[in-house]
Amino acid sequence: MRTSERGGFTLIELLIATGLVAILSAALVLIVNPAELLRQTRDSTRLADLNSIDKALKLYELDILGGSFGTSSVVYVSIPDSDPSCANLGLAPPPPPYVYGCAPTSTHRNVTGNGWIPVDLTQISAGSPLSVLPVDPTNDPASGLYYTYIAGSWELNAALESQKYQGELSGDNGTDLLLYEVGSDLALAPPRSTSSAGVSVSSINPSSGVNNTSTNISTVTGQGFLSGATVKLTKTGQSDVTGSGFTVSNATTINGGSFNLNGAATGTWNVRVINTDNTSGTLSNGFTVNAPAGPPPTVSSTNPSSRGQGATSVNIAVNGSNFTNPATTTVSGTGVTVNNT
Numbered sequence: 001m002r003t004s005e006r007g008g009f010t011l012i013e014l015l016i017a018t019g020l021v022a023i024l025s026a027a028l029v030l031i032v033n034p035a036e037l038l039r040q041t042r043d044s045t046r047l048a049d050l051n052s053i054d055k056a057l058k059l060y061e062l063d064i065l066g067g068s069f070g071t072s073s074v075v076y077v078s079i080p081d082s083d084p085s086c087a088n089l090g091l092a093p094p095p096p097p098y099v100y101g102c103a104p105t106s107t108h109r110n111v112t113g114n115g116w117i118p119v120d121l122t123q124i125s126a127g128s129p130l131s132v133l134p135v136d137p138t139n140d141p142a143s144g145l146y147y148t149y150i151a152g153s154w155e156l157n158a159a160l161e162s163q164k165y166q167g168e169l170s171g172d173n174g175t176d177l178l179l180y181e182v183g184s185d186l187a188l189a190p191p192r193s194t195s196s197a198g199v200s201v202s203s204i205n206p207s208s209g210v211n212n213t214s215t216n217i218s219t220v221t222g223q224g225f226l227s228g229a230t231v232k233l234t235k236t237g238q239s240d241v242t243g244s245g246f247t248v249s250n251a252t253t254i255n256g257g258s259f260n261l262n263g264a265a266t267g268t269w270n271v272r273v274i275n276t277d278n279t280s281g282t283l284s285n286g287f288t289v290n291a292p293a294g295p296p297p298t299v300s301s302t303n304p305s306s307r308g309q310g311a312t313s314v315n316i317a318v319n320g321s322n323f324t325n326p327a328t329t330t331v332s333g334t335g336v337t338v339n340n341t
Contacts, residue, residue, distance in 0.1 A: 039162035042137040042145075046158045047168065047180065049134035050147065054182045056121055056129045057154055061184075063124045070118040072152030074101040075189065078116050078135040079146050080108040089141040092199075092224070095190050095277040098150075109133045117149050144251075148189060155183035177227050178251055191226040191276050199224035199281030204271050208288040211264045217243065220254040222283075226275040233259055233269040233287055241269070264289045297323050 060067055070076060081088050081102035091100060102108070103116045109132040113120030116135070121128035136158060138145035147158050157179040160168060165180075174181030176191050201222040209215030220231055227248050233241040241264055246257030254273065268285040299320040307314050318329055 036162060036164075040164045043160045043162045043165040043168075045137050046147075046160060047165070049136075050156045050158055050180065050182045052130065053117065053134060053149075053156055056124075057119065058184075059124055059126075059129060060119060060121055061153075063126075067123065068113075068119070069154055070149070070151035071101070072150070072188075073097050074099055074150070076101045076116055076118065076149040076151075077146060078108075078133075078148070079139050079141055080105040080116070091141055092277070092279045098190050109135065116147075118151075150189045152188065153184035155181060155186055155188040157181045157189055175227075177248070191228070199273055199275060199279050201271050201273050201281045201283035201286065204283065204286055207286060208290060209259065209261050210290050210292045211261045211266060212292045213262065214258045214260045216256075216258045217246075218256065220246070220257075220271065220273065221252060222273060222281055223252050224275070224279065224281065225251050225254055225273060226277065226279075228276045229254065230274045231257060232272045232274065233264075233289075234272050234282075235265060235267070235269045238265050238269075261289055266291050297321070297327070 057069070075094050075098050077086050077089070077091070077100055079086070079089055079102065082104055084102060086100035086102040089100075089102070094100065101116075101118070103110075103114060107114045108116045111121040111128045111130050111133055115133045117133055121130060134147075136146045140146065144159050145161065147156060149156050155174075157174070157176065159178070160166065160180055168180050169177055172181050172186070174186040176189070178191075181189070199222065201220065203219075203221045204217060205219050206215070206217065217231075225248050229246070229248050231243040231246045231254060233243075241259050241261065243257045243259050246254050249255050266289050269287045269289060271283040271286040272280055273282075274280040297320060299318055301319045303317045303319065304314075
């Protein structure tokens with residue numbers, strides 16, 4: 001009687017097993033991190049919303065010659081507010097000459113020109129492609145998650161929150177690496193903080209340097225950082241030390257820069273981050289400038305250079321160079337003369 005032995009898996013079995021592992025891994029991600037799944041869902045909605053608005057505006061541009069797209073110095077916000085300038089939302093002020101524009105709750109989703117986007121899409125000969133104006137799924141000033149629109153041509157943007165869609169921020173051909181941008185001119189909108197809480201600085205690493213060289217900084221952390229932000233050291237009565245080479249990685253992290261500390265006053269300095277929209281945050285006394293360490297001390301002689309064995313309370317003068325006050329003197333066997341009497 002013959003028996004057969006299998007030495008391994010067939011190709012089909014391996015493919016099936018690999019597929020099952022992939023399915024189970026995806027299911028595990030959804031189970032372990034449901035919050036990320038919700039963020040992805042909201043971001044997917046944001047991408048679809050902005051692209052649908054962009055298509056509607058393109059139809060309007062083609063169909064309505066000389067149509068109005070709004071005022072070019074107004075940043076229109078998707079969050080409703082009873083104040084036309086969005087004064088009740090607590091948003092960080094935009095850089096001059098821009099101002100905010102908001103529509104009230106009763107009309108902010110209208111497509112008739114009195115919604116949060118001031119374009120009358122019903123003028124399109126085929127009718128408005130949108131029944132209502134989309135708004136951000138969160139649409140909250142405290143989170144920084146809302147849509148903005150600026151005219152002349154136009155630009156729409158949104159903040160994204162999931163890890164999955166972060167690549168969209170750099171792949172949209174826009175000028176702001178912290179926002180997803182679509183429109184006919186992606187250089188229109190001024191940068192905006194992704195947090196209404198404004199700018200704050202929580203740490204800098206390293207947090208000290210010496211005043212005879214440049215000090216490389218690995219990270220500055222905080223919130224509300226915008227692309228192009230400047231990092232400075234400030235101290236009352238002293239000229240600011242402006243950093244160079246810093247890059248804003250995201251709204252909470254600035255990487256890779258340096259400070260030229262040559263001649264800077266010793267002591268604690270404030271760390272200040274200034275955005276391109278002139279909003280800023282400061283970490284008080286967050287950085288320390290130290291004097292460079294001097295050359296090591298050198299001992300040339302002692303006086304007296306010897307005493308009898310068992311002598312006590314001996315006053316000895318130590319001579320040499322590069323001593324600082326205070327200094328500590330220790331004596332070991334080397335250099336000590338013992339007279340046997």
